[in-house]
């Protein structure tokens with residue numbers, strides 16, 4: 001029973017360094033958050049030792065009496081956190097991540113080569129929604145199923161529902177996936193339901209990014225219109241890294257009466273083995289927290305902070321995709337400033353500001369993302385308010401100005417840009433200020 005420090009100092013030291021990086025950086029990755037001590041305690045518990053293939057009450061291993069209780073509690077809390085009636089909705093809490101949750105949902109709903117439509121990655125969609133380039137089927141969701149993505153309007157950056165309706169009429173998909181990784185606007189689930197119904201298609205929402213906002217009723221309710229809802233648990237929901245699949249239950253013989261069996265079978269045995277019980281316990285803790293009044297306040301503040309960030313950047317003359325945000329993220333279009341997302345990410349890294357380069361609709365090449373995605377969830381967990389995000393915008397503005405002046409001297413090559421930025425006294429002094 002030696003401690004990590006006694007057993008393996010190398011790993012211990014690396015964890016301490018990462019902990020310090022998280023503590024000392026301005027964390028703006030929209031898909032990240034700081035989970036609670038309680039969640040981490042559950043996640044690092046003895047539950048990691050247990051095999052429990054199957055579902056509570058029907059396992060392929062003995063010794064699961066406490067694990068069954070953990071998983072049942074997690075399922076109950078998942079339904080409660082989203083105000084779902086257990087007679088109408090069920091949930092599988094075993095997916096190891098958002099990607100495996102999505103692939104299991106597709107396995108449940110589709111046969112190989114069935115057609116699906118999801119938001120294109122350059123429009124803000126996720127890989128697992130059927131991503132393929134002109135040259136290559138990238139995601140298994142495009143390799144094993146036929147995918148025809150829909151896009152945002154190239155002028156406004158807002159989802160083009162009319163075009164989606166026309167494309168669906170031609171393509172006749174069996175599944176429409178809504179939800180995104182880099183889309184700052186609200187979803188019209190009722191309209192999507194109509195489009196799906198016109199072709200007898202399933203409608204699935206992947207609310208990975210916004211599930212904390214949905215739980216807090218700070219985003220539209222996908223459950224009112226979708227057959228299946230998937231989510232990750234570690235973004236706005238602030239839990240450990242994993243996924244959930246919610247499925248509609250219906251009386252025998254009606255549409256969706258078979259979803260429970262299909263989803264559960266798709267997760268295990270089709271796509272996964274033993275559940276990660278320690279993670280499921282961590283999810284249960286996070287879901288309990290997500291049902292609290294404090295979490296509602298947190299979700300409200302996330303939105304206020306993201307809006308404050310968008311407005312502050314706009315007031316400095318920057319272009320924000322869709323001209324603002326309805327949720328936790330801001331997509332910053334750097335193309336008018338003649339700066340790439342990669343360079344902005346690099347200089348921010350050096351300044352201890354963590355962002356990620358991101359494609360912006362209409363980018364000329366997927367290899368040169370035209371913008372950066374900025375998110376408010378993590379810093380809001382650390383107590384940041386609107387005025388703090390105005391200060392963050394000021395740092396980002398100064399970073400962009402420095403990046404432009406360095407670029408003016410070094411030309412386009414990112415290698416030269418990095419060398420010059422690391423040597424810049426102005427960059428060093430801004431880094432001190434951020435710290």
Ligand code: PLP
Pocket residue numbers: 031096097098099100102126128179180181206207208209232241242243
């Ligand atoms: N779905 C969406 C919308 C996401 O943004 C992500 C990850 O960022 C995923 C699914 C995949 O989640 P994971 O990284 O846990 O596999």
